[in-house]
Amino acid sequence: MIVEIKDVVKRYGDRIAVDNMTMSVREGEILGLLGPNGAGKTTLINSIIGITEIHSGTIKIFGQVMSQNNYFVKKNIGVVPQNLAIYNEFKAYENVEYFGRLYGLKGQELKDSVRQALEFTGLWERKNDYPNKFSGGMQRRLNIACSIVHKPKLIIMDEPTVGIDPQSRNHILDSVRKLNEMGSTVIYTSHYMEEIEALCSRVVIMDNGRLIIQGTIDELKEYIQDEQVVDIVLKNYNYSLTEAVKAVHGVKECLVENRRMKIVLDKSSSLARIINTIVENGGIITKINMEEASLEDVFLELTGKRLRD
Amino acid sequence: MKVLWSAYYEFIKNIRDIRVLFVLIAFPISIIILLGTAFDGNLTEDFKNRVKSGYVIPDNGQVGSGVKQLLEADDIKKVIDSVSYSTEVEAIKAMDEGKIDNYIVIPEDTSRKLENRQEAEIRIEGKKNIELVNTVLNSYIYSNNALSIAAKLTENNIEYQETNGVQINNNNQEANGARISNAIQNSNDIQKPGEIWETFERITPADTKLPEAIDYYSVLTLLQVVTMGSILGILIVTKNQESNIHIRLYALPTSKWTILWGKVIGNSIFLFLSCVVTVIFTKFVYHANWEGNLFIIGLVLIVLSFISIGMGIMIHSFTNSFVPALGISFLIMLFSSVAGGAITPAVTIQSLNIINPIYYSKVLIFGAIYNYPGIVMYKAAGGLLAILAVIYITSILKLRKVNYDNI
Secondary structure, eight states, rough: OEEEEEEEEEEEETTTEEEEEEEEOTTTOOOEEEOOSSSSSSHHHHHTSSOOOOSSSEEEOOOOOOOTHHHHHHHHHEEEEESOOOTTTSOOOHHHHHHHHTTTHHHHHHHHHHHHHHHTTTOOTTTTGGGGGGGGHHHHHHHHHHTTTTOOOOEEEESSSTTTOOHHHHHHHHHHHHHHHHOEEEEEEOOOOHHHHHHHHHHEETTEEEEEEEEEEHHHHHHHTEEEEEEEEEEEOOOHHHHHHSTTTEEEEEEEEEEEEEEETTTOOOOOHHHHHHHHTTTEEEEEEEOOOEEEEEEHHSSOOOOOO | HHHHHHHHHHHHHHOOOOHHHHHIIIIIHHHHHHHHHHHHHHHOOHHHOOOOEEEEEOOSSHHHHHHHHHHHHHHHHTTEEEEEEESSHHHHHHHTTTOOOOEOOOTTHHHHHHTTTEEEEEEEEESSSSSHHHHHHHHHHHHHHHHHHHHHHHHOOOOOOOEEEEEEEETSSSEEEEEEEEEOOOOTTTOOHHHHHHHHOOOGGSSOOOOHHHHHHHHHHHHHHHHHHHHHHHHHHOOOOOHHHHHHHHSSSSOOOHHHHHHHHHHHHHHHHHHHHHHHHHHHHHHOOOOOOOOHHHHHOOOOOOOHHHHHHHHHHHHSHHHHHHHHHHHHHHHHHHHHHHSSOOHHHHGGGGGGGHHHHHHHHHHHHHHHHHHHHHHHHHHHHHHHHHHHHHHHHHHOOOOSSSO
């Protein structure tokens, strides 16, 4: 394990921001940290980095207890903060160079690293421009370049794609994949579940500072696969149809809107029986769609609310 | 090494920040342009009328008559509006009634003592504005001494020893006051009685270096500029709400003190160089008098720059918030400027000056230009360094526990 978090508690006054959190990050994986705004993701990230002091529990990175003065660990971590962390008074090159120097790089190694970081993020051609001349997406990429200049083993990205155009988002997602392929372990926080689904091999879901569930995406989906959602479009509709479907064994819920029937049923129940019931009660089916569970469904199931609530 | 890089980048950041450039360079130069134009090189009526000094000079020798001649000269009258009193009691009464701010005393036997190569003294007693009178008298006395020394060295080629000094006389029951002691001693009996006075008589008031309005306000505006630098100090430790730069800085494998000291050094050097721009501007555009010991002037400005940056950090460490820190910083700048004589030399809050870096800096810079006695300079330097130490020790103690800020 590259990161081990055990029984971590962080309070702000009476409010518990991280509540008895235990999780781990395996070497070489992209771990998605998923949760709505205020779930405690950033507090947990800040605790991992050592910025925020935890009240109890332990955080170990590379086998060492993390603290503000653990420079060995810090030297091997790259942090991409949620908001931009670049200086508008410095050119793109100077920004990356400045942080490279503070990570202890110098001479030719520094020059090469700065160039590689800027090329990696597609900003080498704009190295002499000031960030305030950049688009939001390019600023985000520069933010990443400053975080990877020292080639960290562990990269922590706190919602790096907030508020940017789709093209830049795709560029960043590709960059994360490449960094992972190059050997970096990545902790990626987001409340965009499609990003997490596209990127991450494993997911941790948080809400109200607590760990809700962790596992691979398939494992999480499997967790809620004891029920399925069927979407049936009808040519005609009458109220007795709803009552008849609800009476079928295993049907948990049946909602109708504009001749579109959404049925939530147990995995064990029979779809054929539902179709027969509809036909027997005079219903004419024009379309049937079986919905696959998404991370959003997982989250909804586990927390009772949507990610962007 | 990281400290120096941090300082370098901080300096570059300030150079490129148009807001900082405006506040610390364009704004003070604008103020000096306004003041320079308004005064046209001369002191205002308000300026000269407010500095009212008396003199009690029973000494009819060459010292007494020389100083009387000095005080009655037209050029000096522009600076000090002096009135003669026959006794100290009358002068004290006039001071109590508010007619004068201070008075000069030259005892009856001063000239005779000096002729006999004994120590003699010229005193200034008063509640306020003693600095200006100090400046004029010191400059005058030093001009005499310098000529005398030069005469001795060239004529006799013998080492000439001089002792002199100023003491703040806090034991004076009437008021806090200043005490100037000047003595000229010859280590040998080479000097003949009266010889020194030959050079003394050759001195005219026109030879005495006197600050004109632009000279005075150039120094004081400059000192205000430096104190405005406390804004930079506040910004060092203020978390930028729109940016996560503090997270990135804390995530670095670098001590917060490394980054903090780098920022302090970078900002202080920037502040110092903004002072140099102001000095050059006032010297070449308004011909302000900066003809003094440039090393001392530079040293004072760099120390004051560090004090100012440290002051901002210290204030913020107590308030933990930008706006209150800015407000307190502004108030401190205002009071220290007024007390130090930045608005008008006549309005001073003497008691506040004990902890006023502007006051000590003013004394040191004027001292470097107008040849203040050594003891005055040492005391002012001591005061300035003590303030520097207190500010940084307090800031370090307060910041020890801060672990999540924009350092």
